[in-house]
Amino acid sequence: MKPDGKVVLLGDVNVGKTSLLHRYMERRFQGTVSTVGGAFFLKQWGPHHISLWDTAGREQFHGLGSMYCRGAAAVILTYDVTNFQSVVELEDRFLALTDTANRDCIFAVVGNKVDLTDACACVPEAEDGHLSEKPISSSVPTKVKKQVRMDDAIAFYKKILKYKMMDEKDAPAAEKMCFETSAKSGYMVDQLFETVFDMVVPTILEQKAEGSSQTVDLHNYKTAKNTQPGCCR
Amino acid sequence: MEAEDLGLPPKGGMDLPEDGVDPPEQKISPGCTETGEDELIVALDKQVELSAAQNNGPLSVADGKVDVQEELSEAREESSEKDLSDSASTDNTLEDSCEFSRPLVMGGGPSEEEEVAAQPRPATHRDEDVTAESWRAHRKHVFVLSEAGKPIYSRYGNEEALSSTMGVMMALVSFIQSGDNSIRSIYSDDRKLVFVQQGPLVLVSVSSTLQSEQQLRQELLYVYDQIISMLTQASITRIFERKKNYDLRRLLTGSEKILDRLLNLVESDPCFLLGAVRCLPLQPPLRDSLGSLLQKAITPNLVFSILVARSQLVTTVQEKTVIDDCRLEPTDLHLLLNLIGATSAFQTGEIWTPICLPRFNPDCYFYAYISYLDADCTVCLILLSTDKESFYSVSDCKKRIEEGMRTQNYLQALSSGLKSPSYSVGMVGAPDLRHFIYKPLDIPDNYRQLPQFTSPELEGPYCSESERHRLFDLYHYLHSRIHSTLRPLRLIYHVAEKETLLAWVTSKFELYTCFSPLVTKAGAINILTKLLRWIKKEEDRLFIRYPPKYSTTPNPGKGSKGVRTDGAENGFFGGL
Structure with missing residues (x-):
């Protein structure tokens, strides 16, 4: 049984990729440790088997990213809302990895750890150019300042489309594909994965109609054989 | 307190010391000529006497080091019952007293431990205040730095905060190096400092345990090998060739826990000391059937199949072409198991990651497939392949193994053996x-x-x-x-x-x-x-008395059909 579609979680180290997946798959939050390489999960979605790849954010495993992304139907780019650098890293390091994904690959941009900030969901409306929460309001010591607004995510999403040379009209709307989640509380986690899976299904059906030649393709593997120097192949 | 008996058991030509005096084996290490050590000791002495901190050249750098060392020893002296006022330069007489006072120190050990434990510890070792007394009181510190003196890892405390300390360490190393020599160790009355240089990395251990210099050196090599297992020696060399002051922490972020865990294990698990693996006690027929199950579930380029339960080896099967030259080294297995132990365990997930087996080949990656076979994540299957793209075929091997174990009820048999932790x-x-x-x-x-x-x-x-x-x-x-x-x-x-x-x-x-x-x-x-x-x-x-046959050996009745020979050879030797 080969999986029908591939969804890959990408993002910098410690943004909570594994926690998100763990919350979704096992319905609980558990402190995790840094992932090595990538972890593979199989999710039954209706009649389809969707493979989920949770990748390591560590730079050490960077060379592998394109391998995990090969033939992906969807890529979930994850950042940490309390760390602006994590969005910058997405653009600098991770976007290029998606070159090996499907041409019509779907992108989702996810800001995790909103539970750490005081204002969670009310950000998209804030158009005043300031962070919606004020420093004084974050008097609770556990709350930290939110560094990435929804607008930033939407802007980044548009950048992705540009990079992929996709027309904004053809791609799913930015508002629909940008999420803010909390793996700790479970906030928006199910919505995220379910939206992505639902959008992957048409791709799967299309591929099946085409003769399912390129599901999760081990067939193109020769093209990428020499990407990792100094390795056993 | 200590007695070494001469005419004890029935067997074996014994070579026993007449007394407790150790030859200067611990004092001046073989690779270090006397001049080098002397110079250093002079530097140490000077500092002890003058305790002046002036900055002129290498000597004063050494001074700075002594500061650290002195502080370290002070912390210890207070609680230690040992009475040794000799400075680091005293010779054999010191060794004598050390030898005899050893049991005493051991007696003093626990109380000191309790003292330390009584102090509230910070949440993680990473956040520790490196200027605090408790930081100095740790039994064993381990530091890793680059040749440029950049901090890479510290067992306790933040490396950043320790950059000047590490700078001093590097200064010591390069000062001795400039005299065409290499520093191996420094002895103070209650600490041993051991230096190991491996390529562009310098590893330092500061220990108050009773371990010998040789053992501490071995531990540092384990730390080095663990780093290699994640990055390969070739890539570390390449990185530092390109950029001397590269910050290797970039590549090791998230790996500190793996090194922390390793250092804890090294102190408490004899497997590292003995260079041997611990087997899960198991009835031989069950072990044999599990072995042949692994042996049958193969795919091209699959080199090692390893089944472990709670970090104890159940059985392992390896590719014929590998064994001709070498075997799986215990060190490689320990480092691999440590890495797995430090990684999130999910029963539903299957991990696919590059991993280097440093003793096997420090410059190449294997691709490790790691999956747990039971809900408690105790029985773990590790399949090592040389083909980066073979995840799905290797995953398929796991399914076959899982299926086989289910139909034969092996998993139950295994986990019943696991309920009681080892044996009494x-x-x-x-x-x-x-x-x-x-x-x-x-x-x-x-x-x-x-x-x-x-x-x-x-x-x-x-x-x-x-x-x-x-x-x-x-x-x-x-x-x-x-x-x-x-x-x-x-x-x-x-x-x-x-x-x-x-x-x-x-x-x-x-x-x-x-x-x-x-x-x-x-x-x-x-x-x-x-x-x-x-x-x-x-x-x-x-023990595993008779290991399973190689997976490709044309051995009638054992189920392998030699299918892999061609593919495996290509994949394997291509990698080397």
């Missing part, structure tokens, strides 16, 4: 025997077997961490005497304050035993005989 020393039936470590040296087919050892659960007085540390300190000490390069021993009978220990090496085994303190010499020998008889009786269960 009481099974030997010798009340005065508290604990032992036994490493057989006469396993059949030794050349293609992993070295193995067995050891019961720690019980009785060794329940607390400090007591366990104390016992392992003693084992480390016995091991260092047995394996001393200058005066190796075959047998050592050691009466410590709270227990009596006996270590014995023959051509057939290496054995460390711990008895209650009141055991007599004759009593200990009797128990030993009993223990050896018990092990003989149980050896089929305790």
Whole structure:
């Protein structure tokens, strides 16, 4: 049984990729440790088997990213809302990895750890150019300042489309594909994965109609054989 | 306190020391000429006397180092019952007193441990205040830095905060190096500083344990190998060739836990000390069937199949072409298991990651498939392939193995063996025997077997961490005497304050035993005989006596059909 579609979680180290997946798959939050390489999960979605790849954010495993992304139907780019650098890293390091994904690959941009900030969901409306929460309001010591607004995510999403040379009209709307989640509380986690899976299904059906030649393709593997120097192949 | 008996057990030509005086083996290390060491010691002495901090050239850099060292020792001196005022430069006489005071120090150990434990510890070692007394009081510090003096790892405290300390360490290294020499160790009255340089990395251990310099060096090499297992030696060399002051932490973020865990394990698990793996005690028929199950579930480029349960080896199968030259090294397996242990365990997930087996080949990656077979994540299957793209075919092997285990009910059989953690020393039936470590040296087919050892659960007085540390300190000490390069021993009978220990090496085994303190010499020998008889009786269960055949050996009746020979050869040698 080969999986029908591939969804890959990408993002910098410690943004909570594994926690998100763990919350979704096992319905609980558990402190995790840094992932090595990538972890593979199989999710039954209706009649389809969707493979989920949770990748390591560590730079050490960077060379592998394109391998995990090969033939992906969807890529979930994850950042940490309390760390602006994590969005910058997405653009600098991770976007290029998606070159090996499907041409019509779907992108989702996810800001995790909103539970750490005081204002969670009310950000998209804030158009005043300031962070919606004020420093004084974050008097609770556990709350930290939110560094990435929804607008930033939407802007980044548009950048992705540009990079992929996709027309904004053809791609799913930015508002629909940008999420803010909390793996700790479970906030928006199910919505995220379910939206992505639902959008992957048409791709799967299309591929099946085409003769399912390129599901999760081990067939193109020769093209990428020499990407990792100094390795056993 | 310490007695080394001359005419003890029946066997083995013994080479026992007449007294407790150690030759200068611990003082000046072989690779270091006297000039180099002397210069350093002069520098040390000066600082001790003057305690001035002036900055002129290399000497004062050494001064800075001494500061650190002095502070380290002060912290220890207060609580230690030891009375040694000699400076680092004293020679053999110091060694004498050290030797004799050893049991005393051990007695003093636990109370000090408790003191330290009583202080509230920060949440993680990473956040520790490096200027605090408690930081200095740690039993063993380990630092890793680059040749440019950039901090890479510190066991306790933030590396950033320690950058000046590490700078001093590097200055010491390069100062000695400039005289065409290399620094290997510094001894103070209660600390050993051991330096290891491996390519562009420098590793330093600052220890107040009883471990020998050789053992500390070995530990540092384990740390180095663990780093290599994540990055490969070739890539580290390449990185530092391109950029001398590269910050290697970029590549190691998230890996600190793996190194932390390794250092804890090294102190508490004899597998590192003995260079041997611990096998899960199992009935031979079950182990054999699991082996043949692994042997059948193969795919091209799959080189090693390893089944472990709670970090204890169940069985392993390896590709024929590999074994011709080498075998899986215990170190590689330990490092791999440590890495897995430090990674999130999910039963539903299957991990696919590049991993280097440093002793096997430090420059290449294997691709490791890691999956747990039971809900509690205790039984773990590791499949090592040389083909990066073979995840799905390797995953398929796992499905076959899982299926086979299900139909035969092997998993139940395995997990019933896991319920009781290992076995109790009481099974030997010798009340005065508290604990032992036994490493057989006469396993059949030794050349293609992993070295193995067995050891019961720690019980009785060794329940607390400090007591366990104390016992392992003693084992480390016995091991260092047995394996001393200058005066190796075959047998050592050691009466410590709270227990009596006996270590014995023959051509057939290496054995460390711990008895209650009141055991007599004759009593200990009797128990030993009993223990050896018990092990003989149980050896089929305790050890992998006959390893599974290679997965490609054309061996009729064993199920392998030699399908892999072509593909495997290509993949494997291509990688080398």
